[in-house]
Amino acid sequence: xxxxxxxxxxxxxxxxxxxxxxxxxxxxxxxxxxxxxxxxxxxxxxxxxxxxxxxxxxxxxxxxxxxxxxxxxxxxxxxxxxxxxxxxxxxxxxxxxxxxxxxxxxxxxxxxxxxxxxxxxxxxxxxxxxxxxxxxxxxxxxxxxx
Amino acid sequence: xxxxxxxxxxxxxxxxxxxxxxxxxxxxxxxxxxxxxxxxxxxxxxxxxxxxxxxxxxxxxxxxxxxxxxxxxxxxxxxxxxxxxxxxxxxxxxxxxxxxxxxxxxxxxxxxxxxxxxxxxxxxxxxxxxxxxxxxxxxxxxxxxx
DNA sequence: GATACACGCAACACATAATGTTACGTGATC
DNA sequence: GATCACGTAACATTATGTGTTGCGTGTATC
Numbered sequence: 549x550x551x552x553x554x555x556x557x558x559x560x561x562x563x564x565x566x567x568x569x570x571x572x573x574x575x576x577x578x579x580x581x582x583x584x585x586x587x588x589x590x591x592x593x594x595x596x597x598x599x600x601x602x603x604x605x606x607x608x609x610x611x612x613x614x615x616x617x618x619x620x621x622x623x624x625x626x627x628x629x630x631x632x633x634x635x636x637x638x639x640x641x642x643x644x645x646x647x648x649x650x651x652x653x654x655x656x657x658x659x660x661x662x663x664x665x666x667x668x669x670x671x672x673x674x675x676x677x678x679x680x681x682x683x684x685x686x687x688x689x690x691x692x693x694x
Numbered sequence: 695x696x697x698x699x700x701x702x703x704x705x706x707x708x709x710x711x712x713x714x715x716x717x718x719x720x721x722x723x724x725x726x727x728x729x730x731x732x733x734x735x736x737x738x739x740x741x742x743x744x745x746x747x748x749x750x751x752x753x754x755x756x757x758x759x760x761x762x763x764x765x766x767x768x769x770x771x772x773x774x775x776x777x778x779x780x781x782x783x784x785x786x787x788x789x790x791x792x793x794x795x796x797x798x799x800x801x802x803x804x805x806x807x808x809x810x811x812x813x814x815x816x817x818x819x820x821x822x823x824x825x826x827x828x829x830x831x832x833x834x835x836x837x838x839x840x
Numbered sequence: 841g842a843t844a845c846a847c848g849c850a851a852c853a854c855a856t857a858a859t860g861t862t863a864c865g866t867g868a869t870c
Numbered sequence: 871g872a873t874c875a876c877g878t879a880a881c882a883t884t885a886t887g888t889g890t891t892g893c894g895t896g897t898a899t900c
Binding site for chain 1: 876877878
């Protein structure tokens with residue numbers, strides 16, 4: 549029965565999966581920052597795979613949000629106080645770029661098209677900045693019910 | 695040569711392709727709202743396929759941003775003044791939901807996990823609303839250089 | 841009314857990117 | 871040294887979007 553439930557939860561691809569996983573995990577960790585958590589535990593809670601967890605959390609570690617320890621009694625911990633980790637930190641660590649494109653697209657040959665392209669990109673960049681600013685207003689500690 | 699250039703431009707998958715195509719097309723149309731444009735013309739400018747154009751613009755028509763006419767001398771036109779079409783209109787018409795998930799994800803069994811999930815979703819919904827508001831501040835007429 | 845034009849839509853192939861999974865190496869602790 | 875947990879590579883699987891073709895429908899032109 550528990551097996552069936554787990555089967556129902558896994559193998560489901562979600563949009564914004566990385567961001568969702570990162571946010572849920574960090575929020576959960578914020579409730580007990582001292583506790584060391586293994587990728588297996590986290591994967592169980594998130595209904596996914598330990599390797600996937602390590603992939604995502606690895607990016608957060610590169611951004612300085614998490615620390616990881618190998619070996620016995622190893623696992624993951626917050627690198628700093630949960631109040632000091634904002635959603636923007638998480639978003640930027642994952643390098644998602646939800647709104648603006650990555651700007652490596654081909655530049656149109658026509659000059660008027662080129663100007664329009666630059667204008668659109670500029671506006672979307674502005675929106676992206678606005679998004680990051682909004683994300684920066686909330687810390688992961690505020691995601692807990694406490 | 696022109697053949698090669700076109701070959702280089704097509705078959706390139708971009709992120710946010712629909713939004714990008716819609717924005718560029720509408721901005722371009724805003725420069726000359728009276729002109730009727732065919733999906734073939736638009737596809738040429740965008741370096742894509744007429745069917746793809748019709749797919750994307752079809753959504754914009756459903757949202758009341760565009761009108762399409764069949765038959766000879768048919769094509770696409772803005773349904774209203776370009777000043778009255780905001781980026782939020784376009785974004786919502788495409789139903790992208792860049793930040794918040796589609797909320798059809800499975801609800802966790804554990805109650806504390808469930809509460810956290812709801813909290814995270816709530817915050818992301820708030821961010822999404824903020825994004826739409828920001829997009830609503832710019833009209834497609836402002837994307838033109840004029 | 842026949843023809844050409846343009847959208848509407850379905851069906852399929854193809855490409856891309858993410859996740860799921862397995863396996864093996866490395867470091868740390870007991 | 872045995873165990874545990876991360877680090878990483880490699881591959882399979884899945885999801886999503888795009889490219890493409892074909893055919894139907896409606897409309898203007900001749």
